[in-house]
Amino acid sequence: MTESTEKMTGARALIECLYREGVDTIFGYPGGVLLPIYDELYDANIRHILVRHEQAAAHGAEGYARATGKTGVCLATSGPGATNLVTGIANAYMDSIPMVVFTGQVPSNLLGNDAFQEANITGITMPITKHNYLVQDANDLPRIIKEAFHIASTGRQGPVLIDLPKDITLQEIEFYYPDKVDLRGYKPTYQGNLQQIKKAASEIEISKCPVIYAGGGIISSDASKELLEFAEKIKAPVTTTLTGMGGFPAENPLFLGMPGMHGTKYANYAIQESDLLIAVGVRFDDRVTGKLKAFAANAKIIHIDIDPAEISKNIKVDIPIVGDAKWILQKLLKYASPSQSEAWIKRIDHWKKDNPLYYVEPATGDGIKPQYIVEQICEACKDAIIVTEVGQHQMWAAQYFKFSKPRTFITSGGLGTMGYGFPASIGAKVGRPDKVVFDIAGDGSFQMNSQELATAVQENVPVIVAIFNNGYLGMVRQWQELFHNKRYSSTCIQNSVDFVKLAEAYGALGLRATKREEVRPAIEQAIASGRPTVIDFIIECEENVSPMVPAGAAINEILDLERKE
Amino acid sequence: MRHTLAVLVENKYGVLSRVAGMFSRRGYNIDSLTVGVTDDPTISRMTIVVRGDDEVLEQVTKQLNKLIDVIRVTDLKSEDSVERELALIKVNSDVSNRSEIMQIADIFRARIIDVASKSMVIEVTGDESKIAAIEQLLRPFGIKEMVRTGKVALRRGQKSS
Numbered sequence: 001m002t003e004s005t006e007k008m009t010g011a012r013a014l015i016e017c018l019y020r021e022g023v024d025t026i027f028g029y030p031g032g033v034l035l036p037i038y039d040e041l042y043d044a045n046i047r048h049i050l051v052r053h054e055q056a057a058a059h060g061a062e063g064y065a066r067a068t069g070k071t072g073v074c075l076a077t078s079g080p081g082a083t084n085l086v087t088g089i090a091n092a093y094m095d096s097i098p099m100v101v102f103t104g105q106v107p108s109n110l111l112g113n114d115a116f117q118e119a120n121i122t123g124i125t126m127p128i129t130k131h132n133y134l135v136q137d138a139n140d141l142p143r144i145i146k147e148a149f150h151i152a153s154t155g156r157q158g159p160v161l162i163d164l165p166k167d168i169t170l171q172e173i174e175f176y177y178p179d180k181v182d183l184r185g186y187k188p189t190y191q192g193n194l195q196q197i198k199k200a201a202s203e204i205e206i207s208k209c210p211v212i213y214a215g216g217g218i219i220s221s222d223a224s225k226e227l228l229e230f231a232e233k234i235k236a237p238v239t240t241t242l243t244g245m246g247g248f249p250a251e252n253p254l255f256l257g258m259p260g261m262h263g264t265k266y267a268n269y270a271i272q273e274s275d276l277l278i279a280v281g282v283r284f285d286d287r288v289t290g291k292l293k294a295f296a297a298n299a300k301i302i303h304i305d306i307d308p309a310e311i312s313k314n315i316k317v318d319i320p321i322v323g324d325a326k327w328i329l330q331k332l333l334k335y336a337s338p339s340q341s342e343a344w345i346k347r348i349d350h351w352k353k354d355n356p357l358y359y360v361e362p363a364t365g366d367g368i369k370p371q372y373i374v375e376q377i378c379e380a381c382k383d384a385i386i387v388t389e390v391g392q393h394q395m396w397a398a399q400y401f402k403f404s405k406p407r408t409f410i411t412s413g414g415l416g417t418m419g420y421g422f423p424a425s426i427g428a429k430v431g432r433p434d435k436v437v438f439d440i441a442g443d444g445s446f447q448m449n450s451q452e453l454a455t456a457v458q459e460n461v462p463v464i465v466a467i468f469n470n471g472y473l474g475m476v477r478q479w480q481e482l483f484h485n486k487r488y489s490s491t492c493i494q495n496s497v498d499f500v501k502l503a504e505a506y507g508a509l510g511l512r513a514t515k516r517e518e519v520r521p522a523i524e525q526a527i528a529s530g531r532p533t534v535i536d537f538i539i540e541c542e543e544n545v546s547p548m549v550p551a552g553a554a555i556n557e558i559l560d561l562e563r564k565e
Numbered sequence: 566m567r568h569t570l571a572v573l574v575e576n577k578y579g580v581l582s583r584v585a586g587m588f589s590r591r592g593y594n595i596d597s598l599t600v601g602v603t604d605d606p607t608i609s610r611m612t613i614v615v616r617g618d619d620e621v622l623e624q625v626t627k628q629l630n631k632l633i634d635v636i637r638v639t640d641l642k643s644e645d646s647v648e649r650e651l652a653l654i655k656v657n658s659d660v661s662n663r664s665e666i667m668q669i670a671d672i673f674r675a676r677i678i679d680v681a682s683k684s685m686v687i688e689v690t691g692d693e694s695k696i697a698a699i700e701q702l703l704r705p706f707g708i709k710e711m712v713r714t715g716k717v718a719l720r721r722g723q724k725s726s
Contacts, residue, residue: 126583127590131633134579151633185575185636309627312620 031077058088094414217281419448
């Protein structure tokens with residue numbers, strides 16, 4: 001026996017388990033069936049962030065997980081509390097972020113009776129969790145929690161939900177925390193097949209036009225150092241996906257920026273012309289590949305991923321290597337020789353010179369271009385953690401911020417959740433109080449969870465929300481402009497909110513910038529204030545994200561949308 | 566192309582809906598599915614007949630393996646496995662044709678398990694084509710009701726648990 005047993009309630013046991021998993025923070029909202037748990041939390045040595053809507057608890061836990069690399073934890077009551085978490089759980093599932101989600105449930109004897117605040121949350125979340133549990137006996141609770149943290153944080157990471165009927169939290173048990181997990185149906189592969197790795201190495205050696213296409217897997221396996229060494233050793237350019245940003249230093253000459261729909265032209269050209277595509281921790285998402293048949297059509301494809309189900313899911317792979325990106329890149333570093341890419345690198349440098357990301361300053365002179373704000377935030381605070389909502393501002397952030405370190409860009413990639421950024425930024429700041437944290441937001445997205453200003457103020461979490469206010473649901477407006485003859489159906493939200501007054505109403509600092517020269521001072525003032533701050537940047541209202549590959553087109557069919565008037 | 570998968574799963578609540586949900590969510594078609602407990606009471610065995618080409622089969626297998634409660638997935642090729650299905654067929658019959666129906670049942674080594682004045686229930690076991698054949702021969706008498714179990718299968722020669 002490693003531990004003596006002790007009698008306690010399920011609720012107390014939950015807290016003891018969280019201590020043993022090293023949980024210092026949870027994001028939650030109380031409710032009827034959670035009373036026994038909240039009573040224990042009252043004097044527990046765990047910081048509880050009280051959100052104003054359960055969706056923010058899930059996003060907050062995810063932001064915390066992404067910023068720290070630890071498993072995020074959130075808690076909500078039965079019924080509506082649990083269903084309000086659903087978007088956040090789906091978001092974490094799509095982006096493979098480790099989270100353990102606790103939900104209260106009606107007492108076991110009422111289950112299935114359509115009781116007050118009952119929802120079948122394990123049924124609802126089955127397709128959006130890595131695994132979930134309905135606890136039927138409090139004696140199982142410690143084992144289940146141990147398993148949940150193990151499943152969430154290993155293999156391809158993801159959210160795990162534990163549903164806790166109220167009687168379970170009151171049941172007395174002999175507490176014993178297992179020190180090992182043994183799941184016969186779950187044995188993730190970490191070490192890649194050496195034969196396959198050697199095969200990949202020999203392809204690299206003869207490649208003339210290699211490209212490394214790296215994604216969120218680099219961040220979750222903590223492999224950015226290995227990626228840099230590998231790219232420099234084999235002399236291959238690197239493009240990182242939206243969720244892979246920060247996995248490779250933007251200032252490195254081998255960096256190509258982001259691929260795909262709003263990627264750089266040179267990243268897309270490089271993929272299309274490559275003879276060897278080395279995909280690491282990516283899933284060939286449609287926003288990256290465009291028309292699948294035309295994607296990297298002349299390239300052999302090496303795919304390194306921890307999830308075997310991603311291999312050849314969207315695109316046929318020539319050399320699959322299943323395992324942990326860090327482990328496999330270390331081995332590749334050992335076996336691979338430099339590729340024959342001298343001429344290729346020169347060609348890419350030409351593409352870079354001829355097709356840079358660019359924007360034109362507005363004719364009037366003092367209007368604010370959104371790209372300029374991103375550059376100014378980057379200049380003012382290069383080490384900041386940048387969190388975003390979803391839409392145009394998200395793409396500008398990915399294009400124009402020079403990320404140099406992993407876990408500094410936190411964004412909703414797969415699910416594309418508007419309203420994600422602000423609560424996620426609160427989670428990130430709680431996890432990394434030493435960092436300046438920006439939520440780059442749109443005026444549409446921010447309004448989906450603006451009530452969390454109350455959380456930021458009450459919990460004293462000084463995040464800075466930079467609203468790129470163009471009075472439109474900008475990304476949809478852009479598509480309407482391009483594909484629906486500028487019929488701006490339900491996308492105009494002009495003059496609906498005074499964001500400065502809104503911030504002030506919550507006790508936060510509200511700032512506004514309407515001219516170019518006001519941008520930098522507003523950023524500096526927000527950073528210096530040390531308070532939760534909203535900056536309302538009034539930007540050019542019909543600015544488009546450029547370049548753009550229309551949905552379904554090949555990624556070298558690129559539109560240049562920057563207005564040159 | 567049809568494939569028979571033997572899927573060993575944890576014998577826990579919710580496991581059937583996890584498996585079925587994965588199929589419907591990803592748009593794979595199940596032709597038949599049978600579940601029962603194995604010699605180990607903590608493990609159930611599902612036999613799933615799924616339609617699709619080799620790529621679909623590969624994805625189905627991988628997605629099944631991703632479920633925490635799935636312990637092992639085996640593709641049972643018909644040439645090296647034995648497959649059986651059981652059907653109960655209630656057919657119209659009276660004194661005039663009873664012996665004729667009994668003869669048909671006999672040929673198929675089926676059994677009569679219930680006889681009433683206007684019907685009989687026949688139990689038949691075999692592969693799919695055998696059950697289709699007896700069904701065809703019984704149809705002229707009028708099939709009142711029929712139930713099939715779906716396929717179960719085991720690998721030949723070795724215990725493939």
